[in-house]
Amino acid sequence: MPALSEPKTDLKSPPLSVAASTNAPSTPAFSPLYQQIKGLILNSLRAGEWKPGESIPSETDLAVRYRVSQGTVRKAIDELAAENLLLRRQGKGTFVATHAEQQVQFRFLRLVPDTGARGSEGPAQRNIIECRRTRANADVIKALALRSGDQVLQARRVLSFGGAPVILEDIWLPAAPFKGLTAERLANYQGPMYALFETEFNVRMVRAQESIRAVSATPAQAALLNTHVGTPLLSVERIAYTYHDEPMELRRGYYRTDTHHYQNDVS
Amino acid sequence: MPALSEPKTDLKSPPLSVAASTNAPSTPAFSPLYQQIKGLILNSLRAGEWKPGESIPSETDLAVRYRVSQGTVRKAIDELAAENLLLRRQGKGTFVATHAEQQVQFRFLRLVPDTGARGSEGPAQRNIIECRRTRANADVIKALALRSGDQVLQARRVLSFGGAPVILEDIWLPAAPFKGLTAERLANYQGPMYALFETEFNVRMVRAQESIRAVSATPAQAALLNTHVGTPLLSVERIAYTYHDEPMELRRGYYRTDTHHYQNDVS
DNA sequence: CAGTGGTCTAGACCACTGG
DNA sequence: CAGTGGTCTAGACCACTGC
Numbered sequence: 001m002p003a004l005s006e007p008k009t010d011l012k013s014p015p016l017s018v019a020a021s022t023n024a025p026s027t028p029a030f031s032p033l034y035q036q037i038k039g040l041i042l043n044s045l046r047a048g049e050w051k052p053g054e055s056i057p058s059e060t061d062l063a064v065r066y067r068v069s070q071g072t073v074r075k076a077i078d079e080l081a082a083e084n085l086l087l088r089r090q091g092k093g094t095f096v097a098t099h100a101e102q103q104v105q106f107r108f109l110r111l112v113p114d115t116g117a118r119g120s121e122g123p124a125q126r127n128i129i130e131c132r133r134t135r136a137n138a139d140v141i142k143a144l145a146l147r148s149g150d151q152v153l154q155a156r157r158v159l160s161f162g163g164a165p166v167i168l169e170d171i172w173l174p175a176a177p178f179k180g181l182t183a184e185r186l187a188n189y190q191g192p193m194y195a196l197f198e199t200e201f202n203v204r205m206v207r208a209q210e211s212i213r214a215v216s217a218t219p220a221q222a223a224l225l226n227t228h229v230g231t232p233l234l235s236v237e238r239i240a241y242t243y244h245d246e247p248m249e250l251r252r253g254y255y256r257t258d259t260h261h262y263q264n265d266v267s
Numbered sequence: 268m269p270a271l272s273e274p275k276t277d278l279k280s281p282p283l284s285v286a287a288s289t290n291a292p293s294t295p296a297f298s299p300l301y302q303q304i305k306g307l308i309l310n311s312l313r314a315g316e317w318k319p320g321e322s323i324p325s326e327t328d329l330a331v332r333y334r335v336s337q338g339t340v341r342k343a344i345d346e347l348a349a350e351n352l353l354l355r356r357q358g359k360g361t362f363v364a365t366h367a368e369q370q371v372q373f374r375f376l377r378l379v380p381d382t383g384a385r386g387s388e389g390p391a392q393r394n395i396i397e398c399r400r401t402r403a404n405a406d407v408i409k410a411l412a413l414r415s416g417d418q419v420l421q422a423r424r425v426l427s428f429g430g431a432p433v434i435l436e437d438i439w440l441p442a443a444p445f446k447g448l449t450a451e452r453l454a455n456y457q458g459p460m461y462a463l464f465e466t467e468f469n470v471r472m473v474r475a476q477e478s479i480r481a482v483s484a485t486p487a488q489a490a491l492l493n494t495h496v497g498t499p500l501l502s503v504e505r506i507a508y509t510y511h512d513e514p515m516e517l518r519r520g521y522y523r524t525d526t527h528h529y530q531n532d533v534s
Numbered sequence: 535c536a537g538t539g540g541t542c543t544a545g546a547c548c549a550c551t552g553g
Numbered sequence: 554c555a556g557t558g559g560t561c562t563a564g565a566c567c568a569c570t571g572c
Contacts, residue, residue, distance in 0.1 A: 030549075032560060058538060069562045074539085082349075084534050090539045091569035108533055207534035213524035214481040214499035232481035232499040257480035264531055266375055267351055267474035297568075299541060325557060336543045341558085357558045358550035 037066050038076040045085065045096060045204075046243040052098035052198045056086070059094075085206060085243075099194035099205065108194070108208055108240070111167065111260045121162040126193075129224065131155040131183035133175060140172045143239050143250040151175035155186060158224055165225050166260055172250040177203055203248055208240040212262065221254055234262060304333055304343040312352065312363060312471075313510040319365035319465045323353070326361075352473060352510075366461035366472065375461070375475055375507070378434065378527045388429040393460075396491065398422040398450035400442060407439045410506050410517040418442035422453060425491055432492045433527055439517040444470055461507075470515055475507040479529065488521050501529055 041056070050056045059077065063070040077094055080086040084107070087095045099105070105119075112118050136144070136152040146152070152172050159167040171193075173181070178201050189196045197203045217231040225233070234255040242248045255262065308323070317323045326344065330337040344361055347353040351374075354362045366372070379385050403411070403419040413419070419439050426434035438460075440448070445468050456463045464470045484498040492500075501522040509515045522529065 034560075060538090071563085072561060075560085077539095088539065089570085091537080091571080093538060093570095110531075110533065207532065210531045210533060212479065212501065212529040212531065214501045214522075215524075216499050230497070232483050234479065234481045234501075255481075257482075262479040264377075264477045264479065265474065266377065266477060301541075327557090338544085339542060342541085344558095355558065356551085358552080358556080360551095360557060 033068055034072045034075040034079075037062075037068060037073060038079055040066065041076060041080060042085075042243060048202050050096050051202075052096045052204055053100060055093040055095050083206075097204075098198060099192050100198065105192060108205070108238075110210075110262050110264060111255055112263050113161070113260050125160040125163075127158045127160070128183060128187040129156040129158060131186055136172070136174075140250055144172065144174055144247045146174060153178055153181055155183075157186075161260075164259070166256050168221055168224050168254045170252045174248065177201060177248065203242055205240045205248065206242055208238050211237045215254070217254070225254070225256055227256060231256070233257070236262070300335055301339045301342040301346075304329075304335060304340060305346055307333065308343060308347060309352075309510060315469050317363050318469075319363045319471055320367065322360040322362050350473075364471075365465060366459050367465065372459060375472070375505075377477075377529050377531060378522055378524075379530050380428070380527050392427040392430075394425045394427070395450060395454040396423040396425060398453055403439070403441075407517055411439065411441055411514045413441060420445055420448055422450075424453075428527075431526070433523050435488055435491050435521045437519045441515065444468060444515065470509055472507045472515065473509055475505050478504045482521070484521070492521070492523055494523060498523070500524070503529070 041062075044050060044056075056062070057065070059070050059073050062073045062077075066073065077086060077088070081088050081094070084097055087097050089095065099107070113121055131153065133151055133153055136146050136148075136150050140146065140152055141148060141150065144152070151174075153175055155171045155173075157169050157171070158165050159169070178197075181201070185200075186193070186196075194205045197205065213235040215233050215235045217225065217227060217229055217233050219229050221233065222229045222231060225231075234253075234257050236251075236253040236255060238249070238251040238253065239247050240249040240251065308329075311317060311323075323329070324332070326337050326340050329340045329344075333340065344353060344355070348355050348361070351364055354364050356362065366374070373385055380388055398420065400418060400420055403413050403415075403417050407413065407419055408415060408417065411419070418441075420442055422438045422440075424436050424438070425432050426436070445464075448468070452467075453460070453463075461472045464472065480502040482500050482502045484492065484494060484496055484500050486496050488500065489496045489498060492498075501520075501524050503518075503520040503522060505516070505518040505520065506514050507516040507518065
């Protein structure tokens with residue numbers, strides 16, 4: 001009999017009214033079994049029981065562990081795979097998604113060169129301009145759901161493609177989860193920033209929300225992006241979330257769009 | 268026995284190597300049953316057998332019709348619902364998605380007011396500036412996969428929210444599928460343009476691809492959007508597709524982003 | 535060859551809708 | 554109440570991977 005840690009009481013039993021006896025009597029809060037399984041898997045992911053890039057137990061193993069049928073586990077995994085949290089590979093297993101993989105390297109960066117595919121210009125050069133620790137201001141507090149007075153790490157960097165600066169970014173991170181992150185660590189790391197966050201801080205960015213505007217380049221922005229004051233830039237404000245919709249990063253990007261464009265599929 | 272029109276030969280039989288005996292010998296082109304069912308449903312949708320807003324037959328009916336199990340039909344419908352082509356409503360049935368519904372009114376328009384929810388400023392005012400019929404130029408031919416010399420309808424309009432002009436759009440449509448579309452018809456129609464396309468021309472837009480840049484307002488654009496020359500505008504080029512990825516519209520939009528922003532979720 | 539995910543089936547039962 | 558989609562199960566078999 002496997003070591004069961006989660007289900008002290010069997011899952012199947014009554015509707016499992018999660019919302020205890022609070023004031024919300026109308027909705028019985030029925031939650032299907034596979035949703036509960038999904039929640040348990042999510043908990044294991046957040047706790048780091050299975051790390052990015054690793055495989056999780058097979059469907060049959062999980063079925064035994066959770067005492068449900070394999071089909072129910074399958075449906076839970078299906079949803080997690082659809083949300084890009086897990087990655088299924090037939091014949092091999094199911095893996096925790098990671099930003100370190102080549103395929104999904106730029107999943108969160110929607111800027112692509114006008115001609116040619118992503119990465120056709122070679123790898124991006126990342127230059128950290130500055131990095132410091134400050135007290136979060138009102139904007140950041142709201143975006144990251146912090147408390148007034150909380151510390152944040154702030155970084156500014158420029159991304160260049162083929163030698164030409166294209167993106168200027170200001171980044172804010174809550175200091176607590178990223179304890180120990182220094183300017184050197186950031187500057188020396190080759191590869192996507194989100195991959196660093198995974199391996200060093202066990203923080204995996206899962207989804208993000210972006211608000212996009214057109215703005216005129218300020219003198220400071222123009223200088224860093226090697227263009228003229230007043231040049232139209234794409235302003236991209238991103239809030240990135242970890243598991244359970246916890247906001248973990250605020251990023252304000254300014255994109256030159258004379259050789260690149262932001263690409264989006266809507267359906 | 269139901270009137271079977273599609274499956275002259277039973278579906279189940281051998282792997283059904285769709286890619287006939289062309290040059291591609293390595294891949295056996297195995298296609299699961301539910302994918303084939305999905306294709307058949309897609310064909311019925313395109314042919315207009317079930318119109319937008321209407322319900323399609325129940326899963327059990329379709330299972331009988333296609334001679335497969337209900338679970339297989341279910342999986343096909345699941346995918347179509349995930350792609351927003353169908354809409355499931357428990358207890359009622361499965362419906363063909365439509366742009367006429369209030370909920371999905373603005374599914375393709377990602378511009379939202381900076382404060383408040385979509386539509387909080389009341390309905391959009393749509394003003395057709397001009398509408399004419401021309402020969403497609405190279406750009407349009409490429410975007411809509413036309414043949415040189417083909418006719419297109421071109422329209423220009425301004426969308427205003429709360430009385431203030433926010434969006435200027437140039438729209439190109441292939442003349443053939445939209446035969447009979449006039450400036451009056453466009454100008455007089457209240458409601459989303461895509462809803463008109465559905466009811467009048469049996470053309471349903473299913474997905475779109477947008478390329479976004481920041482540009483400076485030209486004198487003409489500034490005048491129509493009631494702003495200054497040089498104001499940064501969001502340039503949004505959209506190609507919209509019907510069923511089977513057929514391009515059906517090219518749209519070049521210019522958005523003022525001083526009171527609104529383009530919102531995007533990335534995962 | 536064994537182990538994984540992927541497909542397909544058949545049947546039971548539940549939740550929701552509307553007459 | 555009947556009809557619809559939604560959940561859950563159990564079992565058989567297929568396709569893919571790697572030893």
